[in-house]
Amino acid sequence: MATGRTHRPATRSRGIPEATVARLPLYLRALTALSERSVPTVSSEELATAAGVNSAKLRKDFSYLGSYGTRGVGYDVEYLVYQISRELGLTQDWPVVIVGIGNLGAALAGYGGFASRGFRVAALIDADPAMTGRPVAGIPVQHSDDLEKIISEDGVSIGVIATPAGVAQQVCDRLVAAGVTSILNFAPTVLSVPDGVDVRKVDLSIELQILAFHEQRKAGEESSAEEGPDTDAEPAVAAPPAPRGATGDTGRKGPDGDVPAVMPA
């Protein structure tokens, strides 16, 4: 069976670096805002600050798309909006199915950011018969029995999984078998997909955990000078388990030696 290759093995798609592709939507959003304010042109410096990136990076990113700027002037907003939209494939209609209409699925169904970017919610699918037919965000929920039919009839190639983690893999398998080749996964699971299928993962709790790490670091920095023996985090979890019959302390070494690798006595 195909091992789930979620990560991208340095796939430089079409010569455009992956990091650049990830920033294009950012630029597009900033450009759209400018367009709505009828701003005709914008310099790389202005647009960069609006998008929250470095101006040199922005110019290099655009250079992968082509020479769409005018030296001494900047970039034509409308033209650039069109070029980026086209490069991202947003000039065409992308039907999307959302599977799992719980709290999150309902939120996604009503999310305005989808329709505004060329994505059309083709169907909402849930396994609960009680949900079937009930309109969510104006779209009637369909039962998961019809999943394959819906996908093939509407030519859906992008699926969003917002189910519990336990069923995410089988939902994924059915989506892929039915012809879906891109999946946005909100379930906290690593999905296994065959080659040729793209998976992107959004995990809300992971983001919070990363924030917690930095928050802890910040808190530790300001009080590390003092706070002598009180620095132990007072674990709310069980006592630190001994590493598998390690009777005496084998003297667990930290990476640099300054890290309290062992729990502070």
Added chain:
Amino acid sequence: MATGRTHRPATRSRGIPEATVARLPLYLRALTALSERSVPTVSSEELATAAGVNSAKLRKDFSYLGSYGTRGVGYDVEYLVYQISRELGLTQDWPVVIVGIGNLGAALAGYGGFASRGFRVAALIDADPAMTGRPVAGIPVQHSDDLEKIISEDGVSIGVIATPAGVAQQVCDRLVAAGVTSILNFAPTVLSVPDGVDVRKVDLSIELQILAFHEQRKAGEESSAEEGPDTDAEPAVAAPPAPRGATGDTGRKGPDGDVPAVMPA
């Protein structure tokens, strides 16, 4: 004015690379699953496939934390769970406020992944008086007038913004002024924060746009073997050219871009 520094300027926090920190929650999840199945030890190879990463990368990641493995055997699951939890700061309680209780905010309030990782939803805050007092996911919504009081009284340092884009920046400012130093932003805006405040952004439509890019590439590959740098694929769209005098026809739309910048063919 403090320029919004959203991106991390190569901040190697505490000697642990940022990329490693971002993967720790992944390992933690896989380890927790093993722990629940009472698996005593796990090799780097097994854990790596469970987490969907390379085994060498996993070992190097763990090496930043310390030498927690046993050669010839592997890693003690319970011990590693504890160590990673401690490193991420999950052994302590993190009160979190969620601002903006719309569809998404409600979904976040009920998301189980928070509580299970040491995060406690301290308060739900919304600007709509009609929402005040109404329980969402068992927690009564409070009015945004009390935002500062709630944060200082509960010692909240992490805030989640799930408001419309238009008010995200002012909500952010109030959060920061009240003492919040980490923000998880779901609004499609670049937030400006002073130094020392961490911002992580989750943008649902950006993920979809990245998928669309790869989807388009896949579709293009199978149909046309050529497709040179000659960009004019002749779409039936309004105005590709005219980088300068693109006057008129681009009838702009409503508030926050609810129509594709270029109409689909």
Added chain:
DNA sequence: ATGTCTTTGTGAACGCGTGCACAAAGATGG
């Protein structure tokens, strides 16, 4: 105790991404 076998931990090479700094390009004014 000694040898074998498994698995970790890490040195080193490589590739990607980032940012600097500057020359080329074009606009603009005289």
Added chain:
DNA sequence: CCATCTTTGTGCACGCGTTCACAAAGACAT
């Protein structure tokens, strides 16, 4: 038409992250 000024596009260097490959370390059998 020429000079000057602005801004793009990019060559280059550097640092981070990834991966390979292997020696060191410990378990286990004899």
